[in-house]
Amino acid sequence: MCPAGDNKWSKEAMYESFLLSNICPQDRGLNNGVWNQIELTCRKWAEQYGDIYIVCGPIVYRGEHKYIGANKVLVPEAFFKVVLCLGKHPKGIGFVVKNTNVKGKKDMWVNSISQVERITELTFFPNLDKSQSKKVKSGADLAEW
Numbered sequence: 001m002c003p004a005g006d007n008k009w010s011k012e013a014m015y016e017s018f019l020l021s022n023i024c025p026q027d028r029g030l031n032n033g034v035w036n037q038i039e040l041t042c043r044k045w046a047e048q049y050g051d052i053y054i055v056c057g058p059i060v061y062r063g064e065h066k067y068i069g070a071n072k073v074l075v076p077e078a079f080f081k082v083v084l085c086l087g088k089h090p091k092g093i094g095f096v097v098k099n100t101n102v103k104g105k106k107d108m109w110v111n112s113i114s115q116v117e118r119i120t121e122l123t124f125f126p127n128l129d130k131s132q133s134k135k136v137k138s139g140a141d142l143a144e145w
Contacts, residue, residue, distance in 0.1 A: 001056045001079075003039045006046075024058045025068055025075045029101025035104040038081055043077045045145060049085045055124055056081035059096065075099065082124050084136055091144055092125075092136035112140040115118050 014023065017117065043099055046052050058076030058112035068074040082094040094116035097109045113124055114137045125133065 027099050034102050049087050053084040080116050082116050090136050110140050113137040
Protein backbone atom coordinates (compact mmCIF):
# COMPACT_ATOMS: atom_id res chain seq x y z
CA MET A 1 0.00 0.00 0.00
CA CYS A 2 2.98 2.23 -0.55
CA PRO A 3 1.76 4.84 -3.06
CA ALA A 4 3.40 4.87 -6.49
CA GLY A 5 3.96 8.61 -6.02
CA ASP A 6 6.30 7.85 -3.11
CA ASN A 7 8.51 5.71 -5.35
CA LYS A 8 9.53 8.12 -8.09
CA TRP A 9 13.14 7.84 -6.94
CA SER A 10 13.57 4.51 -8.78
CA LYS A 11 12.02 2.89 -11.84
CA GLU A 12 12.18 -0.49 -10.07
CA ALA A 13 10.55 0.88 -6.91
CA MET A 14 7.78 2.44 -9.00
CA TYR A 15 7.21 -0.90 -10.77
CA GLU A 16 7.16 -2.79 -7.47
CA SER A 17 4.51 -0.48 -6.05
CA PHE A 18 2.06 -2.16 -8.48
CA LEU A 19 2.84 -5.74 -7.38
CA LEU A 20 0.01 -7.68 -5.75
CA SER A 21 1.95 -7.73 -2.48
CA ASN A 22 1.50 -3.94 -2.29
CA ILE A 23 -2.12 -3.51 -3.34
CA CYS A 24 -5.53 -4.03 -1.85
CA PRO A 25 -9.04 -3.57 -3.32
CA GLN A 26 -9.98 0.01 -2.61
CA ASP A 27 -13.06 1.96 -3.67
CA ARG A 28 -12.14 4.24 -6.60
CA GLY A 29 -13.83 7.24 -4.97
CA LEU A 30 -11.81 6.70 -1.78
CA ASN A 31 -8.57 6.25 -3.71
CA ASN A 32 -9.09 9.41 -5.74
CA GLY A 33 -10.53 11.40 -2.83
CA VAL A 34 -9.84 11.25 0.89
CA TRP A 35 -7.13 8.56 0.68
CA ASN A 36 -5.31 10.61 -1.95
CA GLN A 37 -5.53 13.67 0.35
CA ILE A 38 -3.94 11.64 3.15
CA GLU A 39 -1.17 10.32 0.86
CA LEU A 40 -0.36 13.82 -0.44
CA THR A 41 -0.28 15.17 3.11
CA CYS A 42 2.10 12.40 4.23
CA ARG A 43 4.37 13.20 1.28
CA LYS A 44 4.37 16.88 2.32
CA TRP A 45 5.20 15.92 5.91
CA ALA A 46 8.11 13.75 4.73
CA GLU A 47 9.52 16.72 2.82
CA GLN A 48 8.92 19.07 5.76
CA TYR A 49 10.21 16.90 8.62
CA GLY A 50 12.64 14.55 6.89
CA ASP A 51 12.36 11.05 8.27
CA ILE A 52 8.86 10.00 9.21
CA TYR A 53 7.51 6.52 9.72
CA ILE A 54 4.28 5.48 8.02
CA VAL A 55 2.39 2.24 8.47
CA CYS A 56 -0.83 1.57 6.58
CA GLY A 57 -3.02 -1.32 5.64
CA PRO A 58 -6.48 -2.82 5.36
CA ILE A 59 -8.95 -3.33 8.16
CA VAL A 60 -11.10 -6.46 8.04
CA TYR A 61 -13.79 -6.57 10.69
CA ARG A 62 -15.26 -9.76 12.06
CA GLY A 63 -18.31 -11.02 10.21
CA GLU A 64 -19.20 -11.52 6.57
CA HIS A 65 -17.00 -10.02 3.89
CA LYS A 66 -17.26 -8.99 0.27
CA TYR A 67 -15.07 -10.83 -2.24
CA ILE A 68 -14.30 -9.84 -5.83
CA GLY A 69 -12.93 -11.51 -8.94
CA ALA A 70 -12.41 -15.10 -10.00
CA ASN A 71 -9.88 -15.59 -7.20
CA LYS A 72 -12.30 -14.21 -4.61
CA VAL A 73 -10.08 -11.44 -3.26
CA LEU A 74 -11.35 -10.14 0.07
CA VAL A 75 -12.37 -6.47 0.06
CA PRO A 76 -11.45 -4.71 3.32
CA GLU A 77 -14.11 -2.69 5.12
CA ALA A 78 -11.67 0.15 5.89
CA PHE A 79 -8.05 1.28 5.75
CA PHE A 80 -5.70 2.75 8.34
CA LYS A 81 -2.58 4.88 8.20
CA VAL A 82 -0.43 5.93 11.14
CA VAL A 83 2.36 8.48 10.94
CA LEU A 84 5.20 9.02 13.40
CA CYS A 85 7.66 11.90 13.42
CA LEU A 86 10.56 11.63 15.86
CA GLY A 87 12.21 14.95 15.07
CA LYS A 88 12.75 17.85 17.43
CA HIS A 89 9.11 17.72 18.53
CA PRO A 90 7.93 14.06 18.36
CA LYS A 91 4.34 13.54 17.30
CA GLY A 92 2.03 10.98 15.82
CA ILE A 93 -1.33 10.81 14.11
CA GLY A 94 -3.60 8.18 12.63
CA PHE A 95 -6.38 7.86 10.11
CA VAL A 96 -9.13 5.26 9.71
CA VAL A 97 -11.27 5.54 6.58
CA LYS A 98 -14.17 3.37 5.41
CA ASN A 99 -13.59 1.63 2.08
CA THR A 100 -16.42 3.48 0.35
CA ASN A 101 -16.73 6.60 -1.74
CA VAL A 102 -16.50 8.79 1.36
CA LYS A 103 -16.85 12.53 0.93
CA GLY A 104 -15.25 15.36 2.81
CA LYS A 105 -11.76 16.14 3.97
CA LYS A 106 -9.14 14.01 5.65
CA ASP A 107 -9.79 15.90 8.90
CA MET A 108 -12.97 13.85 9.39
CA TRP A 109 -10.98 10.61 9.60
CA VAL A 110 -8.27 11.61 12.10
CA ASN A 111 -7.60 9.26 15.01
CA SER A 112 -4.82 8.89 17.53
CA ILE A 113 -2.38 6.06 16.96
CA SER A 114 -3.77 4.48 20.15
CA GLN A 115 -7.25 4.50 18.63
CA VAL A 116 -5.94 2.87 15.45
CA GLU A 117 -4.20 0.23 17.56
CA ARG A 118 -7.47 -0.53 19.34
CA ILE A 119 -9.37 -0.82 16.04
CA THR A 120 -6.74 -2.91 14.22
CA GLU A 121 -5.54 -4.92 17.23
CA LEU A 122 -1.97 -4.09 16.12
CA THR A 123 0.84 -2.43 18.08
CA PHE A 124 2.70 0.30 16.22
CA PHE A 125 6.23 1.46 17.03
CA PRO A 126 6.75 -0.96 19.94
CA ASN A 127 10.37 0.10 20.51
CA LEU A 128 9.55 3.63 21.65
CA ASP A 129 10.19 4.30 25.33
CA LYS A 130 7.03 4.50 27.44
CA SER A 131 6.88 8.27 27.93
CA GLN A 132 7.54 9.01 24.26
CA SER A 133 5.10 6.31 23.18
CA LYS A 134 2.31 7.74 25.32
CA LYS A 135 2.87 11.24 23.94
CA VAL A 136 3.01 10.36 20.23
CA LYS A 137 0.27 7.74 20.36
CA SER A 138 -2.29 9.93 22.11
CA GLY A 139 -2.15 12.88 19.70
CA ALA A 140 -4.85 13.38 17.09
CA ASP A 141 -4.56 17.04 16.12
CA LEU A 142 -3.83 17.92 12.49
CA ALA A 143 -3.01 21.46 13.59
CA GLU A 144 0.14 20.14 15.34
CA TRP A 145 1.46 19.06 11.97
